[in-house]
Amino acid sequence: MQVVTRFAPSPTGFLHLGHVYAASAAWHAARQAGGRFLLRLEDIDPQRCRAEYAAAALEDLAWLGFVSDAPLRVQSAHLPEYRATLEHLAARALIYPCFCSRADIAREVAAAASAPHTGDTGAPDGSPYPGTCRHLPPAVRAEKLAAGAPHAWRLDMQAALAHVATTGAALRFFEPSEGWIAADPAPFGDVVLGRRDVPASYHLCVTHDDALQGITLVTRAHDLKPATHLHVLLQHLMHWPTPAYAHHALLTGPTGARLSKRDGAVPIRDLRAKGLTADEICRQVIG
Ligand code: GLU
Numbered sequence: 001m002q003v004v005t006r007f008a009p010s011p012t013g014f015l016h017l018g019h020v021y022a023a024s025a026a027w028h029a030a031r032q033a034g035g036r037f038l039l040r041l042e043d044i045d046p047q048r049c050r051a052e053y054a055a056a057a058l059e060d061l062a063w064l065g066f067v068s069d070a071p072l073r074v075q076s077a078h079l080p081e082y083r084a085t086l087e088h089l090a091a092r093a094l095i096y097p098c099f100c101s102r103a104d105i106a107r108e109v110a111a112a113a114s115a116p117h118t119g120d121t122g123a124p125d126g127s128p129y130p131g132t133c134r135h136l137p138p139a140v141r142a143e144k145l146a147a148g149a150p151h152a153w154r155l156d157m158q159a160a161l162a163h164v165a166t167t168g169a170a171l172r173f174f175e176p177s178e179g180w181i182a183a184d185p186a187p188f189g190d191v192v193l194g195r196r197d198v199p200a201s202y203h204l205c206v207t208h209d210d211a212l213q214g215i216t217l218v219t220r221a222h223d224l225k226p227a228t229h230l231h232v233l234l235q236h237l238m239h240w241p242t243p244a245y246a247h248h249a250l251l252t253g254p255t256g257a258r259l260s261k262r263d264g265a266v267p268i269r270d271l272r273a274k275g276l277t278a279d280e281i282c283r284q285v286i287g
Contacts, residue, residue, distance in 0.1 A: 003035030011053035014267035153194030211240035
């Protein structure tokens, strides 16, 4: 099987050395295996993504030599495909509409904290959901949907795990440095798969596109390893293949924290302006 890797930045700022590290991990994994390297822009978040950053990212990547072996996929241009995936999951009662606002959820979580634990755990991505809309009567749900009430779509984790149990399949992924790892998505609880503002979410789109683009090896930073447990579940529910996952170290700054725009990581374009070559920049991250 030909190895296919990808680099999938979100255009929320200018690319910095952390991105070069991630891109080169995917690039080298593809090249060493005689495989293909693909680029994707994960730009479904209208609040955080900007066209100017997307254009700058593509320009920087081309200058660095990370050229995609297939046409670029821009997620925001494919929202109907993600919506269709949500509809497919809704038809199987694996997701449900959630009409709660953030304030509603905060209130419920605070109330639950002072009551005996009800079984909902905090999600690794920081979005614990107390399950308020999970058991709304169908008539109430239908009425709210018909009235156009704003809503997100949440995975019904219990239903999803029950479905997996009926198939008898083992949820697992292969990490080349560690071997097979059992996936435990339960801590995510009823995670949002379709946001209120766009019929999509990071978790939905990344698994959809990895399958669509035939990605066989996902290389990405270690901080996304918890998400892989959820992604394996989504792949199972949607009958998508599970690629291998090589989670790599995070490039950290002088304080030991993840390099990020917020912590003043220097944009690649500034290093270019100072006269550094693409080779010099890549050598800074691979040593
Ligand atoms: N778009 C994500 C990011 O920029 C990467 C997602 C992934 O590699 O799975 O952090």
